[in-house]
Amino acid sequence: MKILVCLKQVPHQDARLDIDGAGTWIKEDGIKFEINSYDTFALEEALRIKDAGEAEVVVVSIGPDRVTQALRTALGMGADRAIHVKDAEIDGSDTLGIAKVLAAVAKEESPDLVLMGLMSDDGNASAVPPMMAELMGVPSATAVMKATPEGDGYRCERELEGGALEVVDLAKPCLIAVQSGLNQVRYASLKGIMAAKKKPMDTKSAGDLGLSGVVGAAGAKAQIEKIYAPVRGEGAEIIEGSTDEVVTQLVGKIKELGLL
Amino acid sequence: MAEPDFYLSEEQRELQRALREFVGKEIAPIAAACDAEERYPLEIFSKLGGLGYLGLRFPEDVGGSGGTCLDYAILCEELAFGSAGIALGIYVHMALACAALEAFGTETMKETWLPPALRGEKIGAWAFAEAGAGSDAGSIATRAVADGDDFVLNGSKLFITNGPIADFLIVVASTEPEQRLKGLSLFLVERDRPGFKVAGSLSKLGVRASEMAELVFEDCRVPRENLIGRENRGFLDSLRTLTLGRIASAAFATGVARAAFEATLDYAGKRKQFGQPIGSFQAVRFGIADMAVQIEASRLLCHRAAIAADQGLPHGREANMAKLFATEACTKIVERALHFHGAAGFMSESPIQRFYRDCKVFELGEGSSELQRDMIAREIGL
Ligand SMILES: Cc1cc2nc3c(=O)[nH]c(=O)nc-3n(C[C@H](O)[C@H](O)[C@H](O)COP(=O)(O)OP(=O)(O)OC[C@H]3O[C@@H](n4cnc5c(N)ncnc54)[C@H](O)[C@@H]3O)c2cc1C
Ligand SMILES: Cc1cc2nc3c(=O)[nH]c(=O)nc-3n(C[C@H](O)[C@H](O)[C@H](O)COP(=O)(O)OP(=O)(O)OC[C@H]3O[C@@H](n4cnc5c(N)ncnc54)[C@H](O)[C@@H]3O)c2cc1C
Numbered sequence: 001m002k003i004l005v006c007l008k009q010v011p012h013q014d015a016r017l018d019i020d021g022a023g024t025w026i027k028e029d030g031i032k033f034e035i036n037s038y039d040t041f042a043l044e045e046a047l048r049i050k051d052a053g054e055a056e057v058v059v060v061s062i063g064p065d066r067v068t069q070a071l072r073t074a075l076g077m078g079a080d081r082a083i084h085v086k087d088a089e090i091d092g093s094d095t096l097g098i099a100k101v102l103a104a105v106a107k108e109e110s111p112d113l114v115l116m117g118l119m120s121d122d123g124n125a126s127a128v129p130p131m132m133a134e135l136m137g138v139p140s141a142t143a144v145m146k147a148t149p150e151g152d153g154y155r156c157e158r159e160l161e162g163g164a165l166e167v168v169d170l171a172k173p174c175l176i177a178v179q180s181g182l183n184q185v186r187y188a189s190l191k192g193i194m195a196a197k198k199k200p201m202d203t204k205s206a207g208d209l210g211l212s213g214v215v216g217a218a219g220a221k222a223q224i225e226k227i228y229a230p231v232r233g234e235g236a237e238i239i240e241g242s243t244d245e246v247v248t249q250l251v252g253k254i255k256e257l258g259l260l
Numbered sequence: 261m262a263e264p265d266f267y268l269s270e271e272q273r274e275l276q277r278a279l280r281e282f283v284g285k286e287i288a289p290i291a292a293a294c295d296a297e298e299r300y301p302l303e304i305f306s307k308l309g310g311l312g313y314l315g316l317r318f319p320e321d322v323g324g325s326g327g328t329c330l331d332y333a334i335l336c337e338e339l340a341f342g343s344a345g346i347a348l349g350i351y352v353h354m355a356l357a358c359a360a361l362e363a364f365g366t367e368t369m370k371e372t373w374l375p376p377a378l379r380g381e382k383i384g385a386w387a388f389a390e391a392g393a394g395s396d397a398g399s400i401a402t403r404a405v406a407d408g409d410d411f412v413l414n415g416s417k418l419f420i421t422n423g424p425i426a427d428f429l430i431v432v433a434s435t436e437p438e439q440r441l442k443g444l445s446l447f448l449v450e451r452d453r454p455g456f457k458v459a460g461s462l463s464k465l466g467v468r469a470s471e472m473a474e475l476v477f478e479d480c481r482v483p484r485e486n487l488i489g490r491e492n493r494g495f496l497d498s499l500r501t502l503t504l505g506r507i508a509s510a511a512f513a514t515g516v517a518r519a520a521f522e523a524t525l526d527y528a529g530k531r532k533q534f535g536q537p538i539g540s541f542q543a544v545r546f547g548i549a550d551m552a553v554q555i556e557a558s559r560l561l562c563h564r565a566a567i568a569a570d571q572g573l574p575h576g577r578e579a580n581m582a583k584l585f586a587t588e589a590c591t592k593i594v595e596r597a598l599h600f601h602g603a604a605g606f607m608s609e610s611p612i613q614r615f616y617r618d619c620k621v622f623e624l625g626e627g628s629s630e631l632q633r634d635m636i637a638r639e640i641g642l
Pocket of ligand 2: 544604606
């Protein structure tokens with residue numbers, strides 16, 4: 001059994017984000033990064049499958065040198081092997097470009113199961129997992145709250161709007177994109193951290209994956225025009241004071257507007 | 261800009277990251293409650309033990325995880341960043357009780373106690389201080405008198421961290437009173453030994469999450485096998501071997517100072533008076549800049565001592581300097597942090613007042629500032 005876990009490294013949740021000069025991304029200089037929170041649940045799910053039986057857990061991440069830190073964290077937590085896809089040519093890829101790269105890695109690895117997060121904390125697109133599954137030609141489920149082995153695959157419980165659950169069965173090989181909170185993510189053990197150094201980490205380029213000229217800004221169907229902080233609108237009022245004062249004023253306002 | 265800790269290895273950065281995550285999720289959220297209730301969260305022992313962190317610097321054959329002194333300094337800073345009290349309980353257990361067993365204990369002692377202790381299932385304490393013996397170890401009055409195959413202990417110990425929760429204690433007792441320092445031996449005393457009792461918990465100003473007690477020995481009979489290390493020399497030997505205490509103190513002080521600094525940096529950016537963030541006033545800006553410099557200087561001195569220790573170089577002077585500088589810097593930094601928080605920092609619900617109560621102890625324990633200065637003066641040739 002082989003599991004491929006796709007990890008994205010995103011700005012740390014406490015990082016101060018400033019928009020860069022071009023106005024199309026944030027300034028990355030001097031900020032801390034971490035593993036996309038959704039992906040940590042995917043990794044934990046893979047490690048639990050490994051703990052319960054025989055499985056090799058391979059982690060893959062696309063990005064510059066800094067993403068080796070995320071891969072090393074995953075190795076420290078118990079993943080067996082890491083693949084770092086690093087190529088300036090991939091910069092500026094749209095979601096489809098990223099899905100193509102990951103699908104190419106999956107093609108080389110032929111995992112029985114691909115686990116990844118439902119979306120990324122920074123990009124928020126939720127697009128890569130279904131695209132990747134289509135490119136691989138395997139069944140997939142998103143927003144998975146629970147995955148249990150069933151027959152030759154997995155029975156997945158998907159979260160629907162309003163708290164309802166949908167149950168779908170996927171035959172292996174398949175791709176599961178997890179919702180956050182489906183498990184409790186472990187901490188890296190000291191031995192795990194020390195052992196990570198000896199675990200293999202391969203670096204691959206777009207060319208290695210046969211994707212030269214297909215991915216990156218050149219191949220992107222969508223281009224980022226700009227990113228900006230929303231302009232402060234009119235009509236909002238911030239009520240300040242002690243809890244009692246705030247509540248009294250708030251109730252007053254609601255009454256004033258005839259809403260109560 | 262280079263990372264200030266560019267000299268750390270990839271594993272050390274990963275260790276730091278993993279510990280920050282652990283401390284942020286498991287320790288920081290309970291720190292205030294444990295301080296208020298003067299309660300040690302025992303589950304932290306088993307959680308850290310389960311992840312192998314209590315075994316840092318212990319060999320694998322006794323259940324340890326290996327690792328370096330620098331790794332250990334990283335652990336101490338991160339734990340103290342979350343809670344100085346919780347860090348202190350872990351420290352006494354690891355760096356004093358378990359380290360003494362590992363360095364001088366018999367094979368039986370190590371096999372019996374170390375694996376469960378390093379898993380965090382059994383807790384250790386180090387019983388040295390007494391009502392009449394603090395800086396001056398030579399005046400220890402607890403006696404251990406040989407009687408057949410046993411030693412009989414009589415006396416009492418004061419200010420013993422982990423006293424109320426310990427399963428085993430390393431007790432410093434005099435086997436030859438006339439010899440003072442050269443007549444002190446170490447004994448392993450199990451919690452359920454007849455003649456041993458925890459006389460009562462002591463309440464403290466700071467590091468209140470750690471529990472402290474007075475211990476009493478009344479004709480407490482321990483077999484000769486419980487002697488740790490050489491008779492009459494056990495304590496002096498331990499002073500030579502257990503050199504981590506000063507590095508740990510420096511790292512703790514750095515951790516507490518960093519917690520106060522980060523809170524102040526954040527507050528100074530948000531708190532507005534006279535129409536602007538207080539961080540824009542020169543008096544505050546300069547104060548916070550000084551904090552940053554002092555913290556990095558503390559950490560560098562601490563890490564230098566740790567790296568020297570890892571390379572097998574003499575590091576006594578380095579450790580003394582690190583301990584003296586970092587602990588005094590911490591007290592100054594926390595005082596400024598409270599000042600810049602104004603009344604908000606003075607309130608019981610603010611973590612700043614906890615740091616203010618916690619910081620002072622590092623200047624007292626592990627050799628007070630006066631003793632450090634005295635040793636440094638000697639080391640530099642005075
Ligand atoms: C929170 C906390 C936890 C502790 N945990 C433990 C524990 O787990 N196990 C344990 O055995 N002990 C513990 N202790 C006690 C600790 O070992 C003593 O506090 C320490 O040895 C100092 O002794 P003392 O407090 O009696 O101070 P004293 O030795 O009485 O010193 C009082 C003052 O006199 C100064 N002074 C003393 N001698 C000199 C000198 N020669 N030159 C100049 N100045 C001098 C000191 O600097 C100090 O400021 C703990 C203490 C605290 C506060
Ligand atoms: C025990 C206690 C009792 C109190 N009782 C009362 C009471 O009975 N009635 C009452 O009205 N208030 C009371 N207060 C509140 C007191 O008035 C405020 O603490 C005081 O006005 C300072 O304001 P602040 O605490 O909000 O600090 P801030 O004004 O927010 O100042 C925080 C820090 O910023 C710095 N700072 C601020 N402005 C400047 C500047 N221009 N230049 C350089 N540095 C600056 C200072 O270092 C200061 O320490 C009490 C406070 C305490 C602690």
